[in-house]
Amino acid sequence: MKSKTSLFNKGFILNDFRKYSWVAIVNTLALLFIIPLQIIMINNNDYIYNEALKSLFLFVNQEMQCILILTVPVVLAVLLFRYLQVKTSSDALHSLPVKRSTIYRSHILTGIVLLILPIIITGITSIALNIFLDLGGYYSASDVFRWLGITTLMSLTIFFTCVFVGMMVGLSAVQGVLTYILLLFPAGILVLINLNLDFFVYGFSFNNTNLDKLSPITRVLQGFNPLNERNMSSIEIPAYLAFCLVLFLLADYLYKVRNLENATQSIAFGKMRNVFKYGVTFCFMLLGGVYFQQTQQTTSWVIFGYLAGSLIGYVVAETVLQKSLGFFKELKSFKGYAVFGAIMVILMVGIRFDLIGYEKKLPPLDEVQQVYFSDSYYIYNNNEKYQTDSFSDQNNIQHIYQLHQKLIKDKEINYLTKGQKQKRNAVFIYQLSDGTTMTRDYEITYDEYANYLKPIYQSEEYKKIHYDILEVNPADVEKITLRPNMSAGKYKEAVILDPAAIEEVTEIMKQDVMNKTYEQMTEQKEPWASVSMLIDNNKLNNYPKLSETIDQPDRDKQIHASWDKSGYLLENWLKEKGYYQKARILPEEIAYAVVEKIKSRDQWEEKRRTGYKINENAADNKFDRLEIRDKDQIETCLREYRSEWLLSDSLNHNTESNDSYIIGFYGRDKENFGYGSFAGNNVPDFVKEHFKD
Amino acid sequence: MIEAKNISKMFDDSAALTDVSINVKKGSIYGLVGSNGAGKTTLLKILAGVYRQDQGEVLIDNQKVFENIEIKSKTVFIPDSLYFFSQYTVKDMAIFYQRIYANWNEERYQILKNAFQLDEHKKIQQMSKGMQRQAAFWLALSITPDFLILDEPLDGLDPIMRQKVRNLIIQDTAEREMTVLISSHNLRELEDLCDNIGILHQGRLIVEKELDDLKSDIHKIQAAFQGDQPKKIFQNKNVLYHEKRGSVRLFIIRGKKEEIIQEVSQYQPLVLDILPLTLEEIFIYEMGGIGYEIKNIVI
Structure with a gap:
């Protein structure tokens, strides 16, 4: 007699192995092809790319591995619990003298073994190959073990999710589809809600950088390369384990309370049908809103999107639940939709009229300890590592605060006016004395707030955040290289090796940065040259941004700066010391330059598309082009030109764009050295003169 | 003993069973009759511990059945639509059952092999419907259950096999006091x-009777009298049905056979026949209104 409390049932386990071992066999073969065979193939190449073997174990460009991780556990879970979704098998197997929990645990055990075995076999083979082929230099046993752990953990997570879903539904197809939906759900719903709030709430902030870690699917697809900061963190591992355990217990419980007669129903629990129905309706509503928000950007289209989306969602959910379209005939089937709609209208009106005062809220100034202010979240997200780039100077905090106050007042100017002006984000993150943060994110045209931005930009703190050179100790620098931004055929660069000169020029460059005015910082002129300051290997730790990538073989050991057009002190110094000729392109190197007027956005698009930015044939449009051969004029052009890509912006947003020009610089053999553009107040006078009617 | 006490079961919004109680005595064979959709299968699945009732209590050997391994290992349920693992032969299934049921009787299995004459190495799903049912019986009887619950078991069997299965059931009942619950629409x-x-009928149990009681209690009498029918005849008896066919009169009467004959004899009938009633007729007459309603189901 078997014990009543037996954990597993031998009959079920052996039966499962007999029926489903093929999944593991196929998976093993696939994995052996993808990893060990790949190792042998790469090893046969003459040249082995340094990371090629390692990346096999880090999911870097491993599409096949991702596909396996994302499908095999689902296939296995669907097959193992298929009997629950079919009446005949469900009835027959549950009349046997085995408890539901015992059946459940037996299937789970089989599933885990069948999932892990192929992974272990592949791991052992990889380690064996490492030993026999002497590949220790390319990957180590610990790489394999990490891969083993990650693959197992992710497979189990997906497996248990699918098992859990299987207990809730009564159709295998629904189980499969719903598993993927559920796996994407945490990230997906956050994106949907945030994008919708972003549209409706002025200043709503949506930091989406770590979103892909919230869904196992995106997590796997992104890979686990520590160099991209994708490694499995010490929080993630216990989180996934806990998630698996919770799902295991929940599924066990659901199995016990499940009514077996609900096999072949879409959703096996009555109450969950409503959750499903209104959940789907809600998600479709948000999706509809986002779609029209991204394409049309007007409130009326978004509301249309909500209506259409929710209705489609409701119909889809009902169709799945009823497994027919019969409910269409009865008007009362839409009663639920009406109630849902009413609640949503109340919710949206509440949000639209800012009942909780979100849009107008500002923290009390004296509680602000630090404030992060930038046009993106990017630096903020990486901040924990490189200290904080926030402002803590009282003057700066006050200036940023005033700008923020002004933005709140300017809701009408900035809210939902996206298409009309060239805008960038303005992100405010306040660190308050009680340890909390408050975040707001606006889209504004920076030029309109020049008065507010000026004191911030010109402050030392701002410059320290944005110009790495200010933190450079000349003693740490081995070499400074200036590479001209535009090259006239022959490569040239100015190299400074003398420690005394390095010290001098570093100080000069710092001076230049400190002298920069707001206007110079925002003029967007192309710099003369890029400046690389090679840091001594032993001093890298003094530069947090560089030491970050210290394990990388091709790591960056240089601090980057630039020789801007406004860097007059540097210019003089270079002239004085004789580096000048090599550090920039000279008018003497340029035979001639051609300026053309860009009349419309369409014309520019046409030029961009064809790649012929300047008409090669001079005879064509005599009046539309200006050929410059005078060296002084060429020098003026060199000093003033901006990137040609800025044309898109000025043509896009500036309605009175009567003054957009493109310039090309050419050598003696008509070879092109580069393009640039003029617009607004940096158009040289002789250019204006020429094109005057 | 199999007992269901006041069982009710809803499927979504519709009631499948309402307040059903049945009582199957140890060592007896209980027949559950009803048309399609009457709730037979639901009731049997509840008794077999597959479904859970909303209300009421299901006891086998005075123990609750649901998730009760001790009781379930003594019980075998053969559902109306059979299930075998795909690609499995009878032998494979036997091995599976052997692992599941402690009281599997290999000897019995070998003996029954002769009775059914099925190829135990043939895949069950390739067999005909009738053969599959035989396989199910073969496996079920090899478990030597104390309680056997059968849903429409004789469907799809040819008359000879039908008789054979009946005999096997009766034999086990007699020899081992196996308790059998069997459903049929016929x-x-x-x-x-x-x-x-x-x-x-429609989720309710309308009659539960011992067959012997039923048969000895109702009688069909054909009689012809000289002249008119005596007016006072059967005044004190419970006449369920009365019909006149020419000079012959037909009575369906509830009561003791001797008393009825005695009473008729008083009026010196020209003809007096006591005819056998089929079970079907008994129910129809017994139940009056409802009887006619279910007439079409008890073919």
């Missing part, structure tokens, strides 16, 4: 097999 099929009959 009353006649159960007539010579069951000790008790219960009729389910």
Whole structure:
């Protein structure tokens, strides 16, 4: 007699192995092809790319591995619990003298073994190959073990999710589809809600950088390369384990309370049908809103999107639940939709009229300890590592605060006016004395707030955040290289090796940065040259941004700066010391330059598309082009030109764009050295003169 | 003993069973009759511990059945639509059952092999429907259960096999005091097999009787009298049905056979016949209104 409390049932386990071992066999073969065979193939190449073997174990460009991780556990879970979704098998197997929990645990055990075995076999083979082929230099046993752990953990997570879903539904197809939906759900719903709030709430902030870690699917697809900061963190591992355990217990419980007669129903629990129905309706509503928000950007289209989306969602959910379209005939089937709609209208009106005062809220100034202010979240997200780039100077905090106050007042100017002006984000993150943060994110045209931005930009703190050179100790620098931004055929660069000169020029460059005015910082002129300051290997730790990538073989050991057009002190110094000729392109190197007027956005698009930015044939449009051969004029052009890509912006947003020009610089053999553009107040006078009617 | 006490079961919004109680005595064969959708299958699945009732209590050997391994290992349920693992032979299934049921009887299995004459190495799903049912019986009887619950078991069997299965059931009942609950939409099929009959109609149990009681209690009498029918005849008896065919009169009467004959004899009938009633007729007359309603189901 078997014990009543037996954990597993031998009959079920052996039966499962007999029926489903093929999944593991196929998976093993696939994995052996993808990893060990790949190792042998790469090893046969003459040249082995340094990371090629390692990346096999880090999911870097491993599409096949991702596909396996994302499908095999689902296939296995669907097959193992298929009997629950079919009446005949469900009835027959549950009349046997085995408890539901015992059946459940037996299937789970089989599933885990069948999932892990192929992974272990592949791991052992990889380690064996490492030993026999002497590949220790390319990957180590610990790489394999990490891969083993990650693959197992992710497979189990997906497996248990699918098992859990299987207990809730009564159709295998629904189980499969719903598993993927559920796996994407945490990230997906956050994106949907945030994008919708972003549209409706002025200043709503949506930091989406770590979103892909919230869904196992995106997590796997992104890979686990520590160099991209994708490694499995010490929080993630216990989180996934806990998630698996919770799902295991929940599924066990659901199995016990499940009514077996609900096999072949879409959703096996009555109450969950409503959750499903209104959940789907809600998600479709948000999706509809986002779609029209991204394409049309007007409130009326978004509301249309909500209506259409929710209705489609409701119909889809009902169709799945009823497994027919019969409910269409009865008007009362839409009663639920009406109630849902009413609640949503109340919710949206509440949000639209800012009942909780979100849009107008500002923290009390004296509680602000630090404030992060930038046009993106990017630096903020990486901040924990490189200290904080926030402002803590009282003057700066006050200036940023005033700008923020002004933005709140300017809701009408900035809210939902996206298409009309060239805008960038303005992100405010306040660190308050009680340890909390408050975040707001606006889209504004920076030029309109020049008065507010000026004191911030010109402050030392701002410059320290944005110009790495200010933190450079000349003693740490081995070499400074200036590479001209535009090259006239022959490569040239100015190299400074003398420690005394390095010290001098570093100080000069710092001076230049400190002298920069707001206007110079925002003029967007192309710099003369890029400046690389090679840091001594032993001093890298003094530069947090560089030491970050210290394990990388091709790591960056240089601090980057630039020789801007406004860097007059540097210019003089270079002239004085004789580096000048090599550090920039000279008018003497340029035979001639051609300026053309860009009349419309369409014309520019046409030029961009064809790649012929300047008409090669001079005879064509005599009046539309200006050929410059005078060296002084060429020098003026060199000093003033901006990137040609800025044309898109000025043509896009500036309605009175009567003054957009493109310039090309050419050598003696008509070879092109580069393009640039003029617009607004940096158009040289002789250019204006020429094109005057 | 199999007992269901006031069982109710809803499927979504519709009631499948309402307040059903049945009582199957140890060592007896109980027939559950009803049309399609009457709730037979639901009731049997609840008794077999597959479904859970919303209300009421299901006891086998005075123990609750649901998730009760001890009871379930003594019980075998053969559902109306059979299930075998795909690609499995009878032998494979036997090995599976052997692992599941402690009281699997290999000897019995070998003996029954001769009775059924099936190829135990043939895949069951490739067999015909009738052969699959035989395989199910073969496996079920090899478990030597104390309680056997059968849903429409004789469907799809040819008359010879039908008889064979009946005999096997009766034999086990007699020898091992196996308790059998058997359902059918065909009353006649159960007539010579069951000790008790219960009729389910629209989720309710309308009759539950011992077959012997029923048969000895109702009588069909054909009589012809000289002249008119005596006015006072059967005044004190319970006449369920009365018909006049020419000079012959037909009575269906509830009561003791001797008393009825005695009473008729008083009026010196020219003809007096006591005719056998089929089970079907008994129910129809017994139940009056409802009887006619279910007439079409008890073919």
